[in-house]
Amino acid sequence: MVLFFCTFLALRSQDCGHPVEHIRDYELDEEEELFGGQIVDDSYLHALRIYRDNASGAVRLQASVHRGEMKRAPVWTAFITHNINSRAWMRRVDPRVIHLRELRRTVFTFADYTPPRTSRGEHILKFTSRSDAQGFMETIAELADFNELKLI
Template sequence: MYCCFVSFKTRNSLTVQVATEDLILRGERKLFQARIVDDGFMHSLIVYEDTMTKGLRLHAAVWDGELRQCPVWTAFITHQSASPKWIKRVSKTKVRLADVQLYVFCQEYRQQNQRRGAAGAFEICFVSEEATKRFKELFAPSTDMSTTVTTEAPAKT
């Protein structure tokens, strides 16, 4: 509902400028933000966490121009994200998410252009390698042995 409100307000010809406070949903905390190329357009991808429920939400918005920050789509991250197969890095700047339902607010947006494979995994194309890495680690923390500290119990005597 909130994204619909912001989308309508941003696109309304009577709106001169959307107030910053209209773009922030109370009770959510921003965990991540990066630029992505999405259906041929430059967008901002944000991961929000609901402070009460700890639920996560992906939010894509227009990166720049007249409709800057206008919501394009949102997706709620469900229990499927707990599966190691839910997120897969397929290149230096691309990840694929399995089983993601987008709620689209922009008539021109074509999510099928981002779907890949028979199962329709949703592909996110980041502008930077670092953003790709940080996004994946947000959902699937690295298990690199060089950064893992283990402690051994003292030997019994």
């Protein structure tokens, strides 16, 4: 259902300049935004958010257009619930750069868009600030701690 919703928003935002933020429900009711920061992705400035579904506990990333006419239009999303407890899944390689393994992105827009990856196939998140990269790492760590508490 999330993929359908994001596809709808992406298509709607490309339809004659109808910005996503003018759509009354551009976020899902049962999802909570846990993190928001800026990344540079294939030379585009995107807003990266971490969402958690309150009903199922599913966690996902979503990159959206950050500015302009298509602001908040989803570019890609990836469910990461199964990854957040793995220490090997994420590594910080620079104060503003984080690499993620095994990220299955669903891309919604930009035919020429190519998500950046390393030669080893890791997905690159290049944040615009150190504080956003740190906030992302901390949010993932909090989610991992929360999941471990639920298992006890």
